[in-house]
Amino acid sequence: MTQTITPLETIPEKLGIGEVFVEKGGVHWLALNGKSVRELAQAMNELHARFITITAYQLPKEEGFRLEYHWDLDGQLLGFSFQLAAKSIESIFDLCEAVDWIEREIHEEYGLDFTGRVYEPLLLRQGDNLGVNLRDGVNQRDAVAASDAVAASKETK
Amino acid sequence: MSYKIPMGPYHPALEEPYKLDMICEGETVIDAELRIGFNFRGIEHLAETRNHIQVIALMERVCGICSNIHTLTLCSAMEGITGLTPPPRAQYIRVIMAELERLHSHVLWAGIAAKLMGFKTMFMTCFELREKVMDVLQAISGNRVNYSMNRIGGVNRDITDPQAILKMVEALELEMGRTVIPIFTTSRTARSRCAGVGVLTNEKAISMGIVGPVARASGVPQDIRRAAPYAAYAEMDFDVPVQPAGDVTARLLVRALEIMESCKILRQALSKLPPGEIHTEGEKFAFTTGTATARVEAPRGEVMYSVSWKEGSRNPARVHVRTPTYATMPAIRWMIKGARLADTPLIQASIDPCYSCTDR
Numbered sequence: 001m002t003q004t005i006t007p008l009e010t011i012p013e014k015l016g017i018g019e020v021f022v023e024k025g026g027v028h029w030l031a032l033n034g035k036s037v038r039e040l041a042q043a044m045n046e047l048h049a050r051f052i053t054i055t056a057y058q059l060p061k062e063e064g065f066r067l068e069y070h071w072d073l074d075g076q077l078l079g080f081s082f083q084l085a086a087k088s089i090e091s092i093f094d095l096c097e098a099v100d101w102i103e104r105e106i107h108e109e110y111g112l113d114f115t116g117r118v119y120e121p122l123l124l125r126q127g128d129n130l131g132v133n134l135r136d137g138v139n140q141r142d143a144v145a146a147s148d149a150v151a152a153s154k155e156t157k
Numbered sequence: 158m159s160y161k162i163p164m165g166p167y168h169p170a171l172e173e174p175y176k177l178d179m180i181c182e183g184e185t186v187i188d189a190e191l192r193i194g195f196n197f198r199g200i201e202h203l204a205e206t207r208n209h210i211q212v213i214a215l216m217e218r219v220c221g222i223c224s225n226i227h228t229l230t231l232c233s234a235m236e237g238i239t240g241l242t243p244p245p246r247a248q249y250i251r252v253i254m255a256e257l258e259r260l261h262s263h264v265l266w267a268g269i270a271a272k273l274m275g276f277k278t279m280f281m282t283c284f285e286l287r288e289k290v291m292d293v294l295q296a297i298s299g300n301r302v303n304y305s306m307n308r309i310g311g312v313n314r315d316i317t318d319p320q321a322i323l324k325m326v327e328a329l330e331l332e333m334g335r336t337v338i339p340i341f342t343t344s345r346t347a348r349s350r351c352a353g354v355g356v357l358t359n360e361k362a363i364s365m366g367i368v369g370p371v372a373r374a375s376g377v378p379q380d381i382r383r384a385a386p387y388a389a390y391a392e393m394d395f396d397v398p399v400q401p402a403g404d405v406t407a408r409l410l411v412r413a414l415e416i417m418e419s420c421k422i423l424r425q426a427l428s429k430l431p432p433g434e435i436h437t438e439g440e441k442f443a444f445t446t447g448t449a450t451a452r453v454e455a456p457r458g459e460v461m462y463s464v465s466w467k468e469g470s471r472n473p474a475r476v477h478v479r480t481p482t483y484a485t486m487p488a489i490r491w492m493i494k495g496a497r498l499a500d501t502p503l504i505q506a507s508i509d510p511c512y513s514c515t516d517r
Contacts, residue, residue, distance in 0.1 A: 024447070025238070026237050026449055052366065052479060076385070097365055098484070132199070133201070
């Protein structure tokens with residue numbers, strides 16, 4: 001008897017990782033073992049998965065941020081988690097245009113940088129400082145400094 | 158020579174504030190930029206300062222049209238963390254409330270679309286019909302906007318007279334089939350204003366991750382009620398209307414047909430409403446550390462909530478909301494490219510945008 005392989009089962013193979021999906025809290029999670037978000041986005045495109053959103057988490061103390069990317073594949077909700085040591089991650093906007101607004105929103109709310117893309121004017125609070133959702137003053141000050149640097153570079157141009 | 162025409166943030170064609178800057182050449186729109194954020198209330202951040210009861214009241218206020226959907230999705234996610242399962246009667250009541258909300262939302266939209274077409278008689282007909290649905294929602298919940306129906310592990314109020322709701326459903330179905338749908342689909346006014354206007358191609362709808370009736374009107378057969386059933390939808394028999402054209406007519410048709418499907422679901426849910434409890438009375442629960450996610454098909458498409466909790470904490474660690482208009486609104490730029498300036502109010506309204514949901 002031949003066993004049919006579901007699209008979900010092909011994802012680890014496509015990404016070249018030995019992990020399997022684990023269902024938790026309504027989401028099928030896959031540990032990516034160092035694969036980049038761009039490799040993930042390319043795999044999702046090949047499977048015609050539908051991008052849903054990115055959820056940003058500000059971790060306690062100096063632990064940084066976690067981003068959770070979600071796609072829908074035939075009604076199954078997929079989740080992929082990325083721990084950010086620095087305050088940046090590669091943008092996937094050129095691979096998946098549906099991420100445009102959520103990348104801009106996270107950039108604005110948490111001061112994170114999605115590298116390799118151009119930001120249009122701020123989405124929610126045009127003209128305001130970056131990092132409106134940050135929890136503590138230290139991070140907020142960093143974000144304000146980053147925001148000022150972006151403004152200064154625009155003026156130079 | 159091109160020039161810029163701003164629409165909004167406050168404009169007669171907009172139900173809520175947002176801004177559309179259109180670059181025009183003559184009467185033709187060449188490109189557009191969207192600005193949102195005029196309703197930004199920082200609700201996700203506020204949610205981290207509310208306990209498990211207060212957060213339901215807060216999230217009900219994300220949107221004034223689909224308030225019930227927000228608490229349904231939030232409670233479903235919180236049930237994922239607490240391990241509570243609502244009893245069958247509560248699952249059916251959740252379906253009934255969700256479909257009543259879809260009915261009033263779609264009929265409201267039909268009225269607004271009629272008004273923007275210059276079809277004021279139809280606007281009044283639609284609002285009269287919507288009022289009947291609102292009366293039923295008020296009779297069930299005691300409120301016309303924020304129903305406070307959902308709680309962790311069930312619902313707060315029972316439906317004691319399903320037959321009375323059935324009568325409203327039959328009256329609405331009759332009126333929709335007799336006047337609203339035939340007029341919208343055959344009248345010269347509606348056809349001339351909507352056919353071939355504001356087209357969103359199937360390819361663009363897929364690549365932009367568009368959801369709900371807008372996606373279905375561009376030939377994408379995607380509906381969370383069917384793809385990942387929640388509450389009691391797995392027990393309901395219904396069709397997912399899909400139209401291939403991607404224009405305003407297609408969006409109008411999809412919503413009109415969805416009204417009929419909602420009536421079909423309501424008839425089934427009301428006639429099969431199981432006996433028993435409406436919530437997990439007296440059952441103690443506790444939040445475990447972790448994240449749970451829930452998705453629901455709102456009138457405008459898929460809503461997703463991610464809720465994180467730390468064991469022993471009074472408040473959620475994080476609540477993230479992805480609303481359908483957030484996914485759909487960027488498509489307005491592509492719908493109005495090449496359109497006549499006079500058609501843009503109707504085109505942007507054809508996605509049935511909810512700016513409060515989008516901004517949160």
